[in-house]
Amino acid sequence: MSDHLTEEEQLENLKRLWKEYGSTVIVSVVVATGGYFGWNFWQDQQQAKAEAASDFYEQLVTTAGEGNATDEAHRATISHLAEQVKDTDKDSAYAAQAALYAAQAAVTGEDLETAKGQLNWVLENSDSPALQEIARLRLARVLASEGSYDDALSLVANQPATGFAAEQAEVRGDILRQNGDNAAALTAYQSAIEKVGTEQQQRRVVLQMKIDNLKLANSAEEPSA
Known part of the structure; x- marks a missing residue:
């Protein structure tokens, strides 16, 4: 009889504990599970962005190597691909390098305003000191060619x-x-x-x-x- 009462007491204690703390346990589990899946989703998104930016950048490099930057249509293609890279993953090194390619093509086509815009974009968005320095030196040359x-x-x-x-x-x-x-x-x-x-x-x-x-x-x- 005493054993049976002990089991009943234990059951009541469990019910009381669940009533008091059950919702907290559920919330904790949901938060932990949501955080896990949220982190994985974010990582998947970042990976997809990086892969897409890489694909656009590869197309840009191939295009730049095959055509003539004095051709307006060719420069437009390079500029379009550079914008695709920047829009896809502006924080990546691909984006800054794409902007440098577009600036170089613009200089060849004597479109100095576009060149300045691309180089300033690198200065404002890249966190790479080397890429920033390259952009800064090229921008200095562009400004000098304008007499500034x-x-x-x-x-x-x-x-x-x-x-x-x-x-x-x-x-x-x-x-x-x-x-x-x-x-x-x-x-x-x-x-x-x-x-x-x-x-x-x-x-x-x-x-x-x-x-x-x-x-x-x-x-x-x-x-x-």
Whole structure:
């Protein structure tokens, strides 16, 4: 009899506990299960976005390599594919690289406004210091080609991203030379060649040619004794 009463008491205790805490247990289970499936769904979505962006980017690279960027229809295709990549996954490296491709095609077609828009998009949306630096240097060249020398120089005035010191100094030299400041351009080129790695022989040759040409130009400008 005592055993039977004990079982009844245990059953009553279980009923009471369920009444008091059952809803909390159910909510906890639902939240945990929902979180698990929600996380998996989010991961699946991210994977699908990455794969779609990769596919569009591959099409863009293939298109860019096969056509002629001086052709308006070809540039339009590159621009369309770049927008597809950006719209699909704007936070991916594919998106920034696609914008750089579109900017390059636009420059070839002398559509500088589109080029500036694509390069500014990289600066505003990419979290890659290297890709941002590439966009910044290219934008500086575009601005210089328009005659906006002060704006161009402001983009190459600060500390560059790691690995871009020589390239930044060279771009600064090119802009200064375009603006007629040969002395400052020469200083920038000399700074660039000092920063170029020993394995980059071709870069060193090009920079040395720029330095030699400026020295000749400066000598020709000096009045004879």
